[in-house]
Amino acid sequence: MVAQKSLSPRAWAELLLLAFIWGGSFLANRLALDELGVFTTVAARVAGACLILWVWVALKGLTVPRSARVWAAFLGMGMLNNVIPFSLITWGQLVIPTGLAAILNASTAILGVLVAAILFRDERLTGRRLAGVGIGFAGVVVVIGPSALLVLDLTSLAQLALLGAALSYACAGAFARVALRGLTPQVAAAGMLTGSTLVAVPLALLLEGAPALHHGPAAWGAVAYLAAVSTAFAYLLYYRVLGMAGAGNLSLVTLLVAPVAIVLGALVLDEALPLRAYAGFALLGLGLLVIDGRVLRYRNSGAA
Template identity: 65%
Template structure:
């Protein structure tokens, strides 16, 4: 089950930094898409990040496994945690704003609760979790809008693509727990990105042709940020924060990413979100708070103390 220990000030600072970094990835995608198609945007991201992380693995002297079973697990993890979700988000961002994509991406935590309950015997679907899941999916429905679901267009398809990415992330979390538990986190990240590179580079060549050098100066900066900071660096920071704050507290990142992405999109791209996006995000946030349970427990404890 998710651990829910208290968060030290340093862990809060690094958790916030991680949210800021991943919030910037949505802006970077939007910038790169002006110069590249979605397939090469993802392929270059995972290729460069994989090279950086393998350099880190070599520098730390981490032993590299040789079993085919482990590399097969890396390949599937790369498909579920990188190739599918990165592609769906990047394709979706051709049709929706970066801020809206980041809000829908927060549904990952809701899917994660459902997948864990289906796959693991120690992850029971409690009443609180059921209420939280219901609130979360209600928020996603409000964000997309019932009219968009009735009349499918590119904008609604983009939103559904990001929800598909959230589901893929949740499946990746379950897969990692079942197959990669014995691997060093940094090695697992390098192996996963290698798997996604083996998938994405041929796919990009097939669908979009040979890659070219960036033609816009801002593309260089956005691509460097996306691969080096928001992927390779973020994975290293992720496992550091995981050790300090615990897996339960890392769920907060899915909420914290969205405000940063919305702010960056508004400043850099002049994006304006519809009011329903904020209302849906509020429902989604409420759902994750209910799933987490700590706020509700504190309220119950305070109520009991007041009665005494």
């Protein structure tokens, strides 16, 4: 029998560190947007992370693929996992608080289960997973507010943009499973960021022009954090936790990112969220726990 993956104290520590890093990315986005444009922020993030990861690949002596098919897959993955979601999230944060953005981003796991069930026969929806998806979507509706679905203003459009980003992340996971098989995670991440850089940098220059150099330290510090910490380092940390604890345990990071972003938004930006946002997040978390199934397994084993 294959041993079940579990979270060791070290894995828990690194999972919490990853949650703090990604929770901080929402605050960094907001600080960068005070002086930089949406597309300039995204371009600087992916280009900086791309450079850092290729240096890492070179230092490790990892094999770089030469196939045109693989590089086309890197381009597609860069669009789905970086350019589209980063742009939608960053644009959405022009209007909505960082904590709310992080809560809506937590729907990625719910949408990922749904997309995988549609595309892959070995990830079909069981009754439990379907119940979890339903609870999760109920949480999304509560977070946004039912009235926002009837009257589309800038705020509701920004929230829908965050859901679009979550859907793009979900599709990226399915795309990677098919297109990037057999690659080391570090090379896959560096190649993906190369694809996103090739799109994001020209797009930023076309729409917003070359960035000025007189921006303040807060803006450039935020961009440096986004590139070096929440993208390049976070990818390396992500794959370490994946190897130690497995994909199911790693998915718990989705539940931990939002509280970090909420606290940072409140402390640094003095943001406050409506009560329905917290209620919706609780439903989202419950949906993810139902999908994961561990709580039910622990309960049944405890009752036995």
